[in-house]
Amino acid sequence: MAKFEIIVGSVLGASEYVADALQETLLSQTHSVAVHLTPELNNLDQSATWLICTSTHGAGDLPDNIQAFAEQLKTLNLSKVTFLVIGLGDSSYDTYCYGSIQMENILLNAGAKLLCPALHIDVLNHPIPEDVAVEWLQSWLNTHEQSA
């Protein structure tokens, strides 16, 4: 059993749906998991795996609900943290999935360890992004459990 902190960035709710589906998948496999819609450092366990699940808005910006958190991370040493990234975006924008790329870079710069390459979900091609996200997470869990 592992512990996950799902950190959500969402404006219109799609990433929230994805986070809920990921939570369900993890709980069904007896992992411990919390979903954070207003992420705050004090409420996050740094020994858990952080699962970033964020869309992109504006011109490549992070959703409002996660911006303050992202700023906070820039000043920290997070070398104990391991993380996964799922980005939702629309490939018709030049700044495709740039919000999730920003989060990834902020965490890497803070010393956190990315456990596998990020999943970028193009909502143009995947009208039900939670299906792709759950499949990806399940595949990572399978690989991770085999190598653990």
Ligand SMILES: Cc1cc2nc3c(=O)[nH]c(=O)nc-3n(C[C@H](O)[C@H](O)[C@H](O)COP(=O)(O)O)c2cc1C
């Ligand atoms: C006003 C607006 C701006 C957007 N800008 C971007 C963008 O810069 N890059 C991108 O990849 N997707 C962009 N998108 C697409 C959203 O990221 C996508 O629709 C996503 O599924 C929204 O998820 P959410 O409901 O969790 O916020 C934009 C969508 C809107 C409505």
